[in-house]
Amino acid sequence: MEYKSTRHVKYLCNYHFVWIPKYRRKVLTGEIAEYTKEVLRTIAEELDCEVLALEVMPDHIHLFVNCPPRYAPSYLANYFKGKSARLILKKFQELKKSTNGKLWTRSYFVSTAGNVSSETIKKYIEEQWVKESEED
Secondary structure, eight states, rough: OOOOOOSSSEOOOOOEEOOOOOOOOOOOOHHHHHHHHHHHHHHHHHHHEEEEEEEEEEEEEEEEEOTTTTTOHHHHHHHHHHHHHHHHHHHHHOOOOOHTTBBBBBOOOEEEOOSSOHHHHHHHHHHTHHHHHHHH
């Protein structure tokens, strides 16, 4: 994975999101699953995020995205879930009945990922004074 840049920042902010439909119903199948993928990719593009991986399972979604650091992970999760729910429920009216008008639960999982491990970063930071003294 490569670092991305804007005018003032170089970044690599990868987030893995997982969320489920209300009542964990297996409603994300067939045409609904395909449309859900399409919608999530469109939302990512709108936010200037790159979809690294996307799987729509019958009862949950995995979304792995690289997004600019201007967005908090909580904002991204709520935006993806909120906008996708509105668009999906608008197109598939039958889902409103089976989910009581709410497609997703309020919960979600988020994890960060990058090119280096937490241990590598910790070691790098701890060794800064050693490097500084070597340069003097």
